[in-house]
Amino acid sequence: MNASTFKAAMIQMRSGLASAANIDAAARLIRQAREAGADYVQTPEMTNLLAARREQLFAAIAEEDKDPSLAALRDLARKLGIFLHIGSLAIRLSGDRAVNRGFLIDRTGEIAARYDKIHMFDVDLGNGESYRESNNYRPGDTAVLVDLPWGRLGMSICYDIRFPALYRALAEAGATMLAIPSAFTRQTGEAHWHVLLRARAIENGCYVLAAAQGGRHENGRETFGHSMIVDPWGSILAEAGVEPGVVMAEIDPAAVAEARRRIPSLEHGRRFEIEEPLVEPAHLHVVRGAE
Numbered sequence: 001m002n003a004s005t006f007k008a009a010m011i012q013m014r015s016g017l018a019s020a021a022n023i024d025a026a027a028r029l030i031r032q033a034r035e036a037g038a039d040y041v042q043t044p045e046m047t048n049l050l051a052a053r054r055e056q057l058f059a060a061i062a063e064e065d066k067d068p069s070l071a072a073l074r075d076l077a078r079k080l081g082i083f084l085h086i087g088s089l090a091i092r093l094s095g096d097r098a099v100n101r102g103f104l105i106d107r108t109g110e111i112a113a114r115y116d117k118i119h120m121f122d123v124d125l126g127n128g129e130s131y132r133e134s135n136n137y138r139p140g141d142t143a144v145l146v147d148l149p150w151g152r153l154g155m156s157i158c159y160d161i162r163f164p165a166l167y168r169a170l171a172e173a174g175a176t177m178l179a180i181p182s183a184f185t186r187q188t189g190e191a192h193w194h195v196l197l198r199a200r201a202i203e204n205g206c207y208v209l210a211a212a213q214g215g216r217h218e219n220g221r222e223t224f225g226h227s228m229i230v231d232p233w234g235s236i237l238a239e240a241g242v243e244p245g246v247v248m249a250e251i252d253p254a255a256v257a258e259a260r261r262r263i264p265s266l267e268h269g270r271r272f273e274i275e276e277p278l279v280e281p282a283h284l285h286v287v288r289g290a291e
Contacts, residue, residue, distance in 0.1 A: 087181025189224020
């Protein structure tokens with residue numbers, strides 16, 4: 001593996017309900033990133049569609065082998081000669097089930113890796129904001145690593161970020177970079193986005209690459225934006241605001257080894273058991289009076 005530096009670009013989008021328009025917008029930004037020297041380009045979660053209603057989703061999506069968004073982006077990666085990481089696409093599995101699937105496309109336009117989002121965002125945030133991804137999407141059950149010329153990339157999507165064991169497992173399996181393409185809500189992003197991304201980088205000594213959706217979308221949802229690149233020491237190398245665009249940074253694989261040399265926590269991890277407290281049955285409790 002060539003350990004030389006490379007330029008990574010995060011594409012920030014505001015996907016709507018028209019897949020063709022979303023892919024056209026993504027393609028313009030991907031070309032812009034390539035013109036600026038990017039070798040690896042990442043798009044956010046739900047690059048092809050951000051739909052709130054079930055009928056909107058299933059009216060617009062297709063099976064993987066028939067999906068025009070995937071075909072167009074594969075062709076673009078080949079033409080530009082880049083590694084294109086499609087953060088995720090909504091892909092149809094059946095008439096009533098889909099997957100939230102990320103793709104790593106190599107320089108020839110071939111699919112080098114697929115990842116289905118493992119953790120479903122089923123939450124009630126309050127103020128009427130509620131999400132049930134599991135109503136439409138089948139969760140994945142496999143963590144995915146893929147080798148790039150500069151190191152090993154661990155793939156994930158958005159809500160996965162709140163499950164640190166996933167990233168620890170990826171790092172222990174050799175990941176030097178962690179991809180976290182997202183469509184974080186504005187509410188949770190304001191509270192947690194920065195600290196979660198930096199924590200995943202610091203605790204694993206990995207680069208974190210996170211392209212995001214940002215702004216108020218056609219379906220009424222508001223996402224946080226702030227696409228980001230974080231180095232293995234937790235420093236933010238590049239960060240977007242809320243508007244669509246491109247942010248880039250130079251990635252130096254040697255920084256991973258240096259961070260892990262300084263804090264070798266991956267080497268120090270130990271397996272352990274949990275000892276639960278002993279609780280006496282209620283009828284054995286003794287009530288003591290004053291002496």
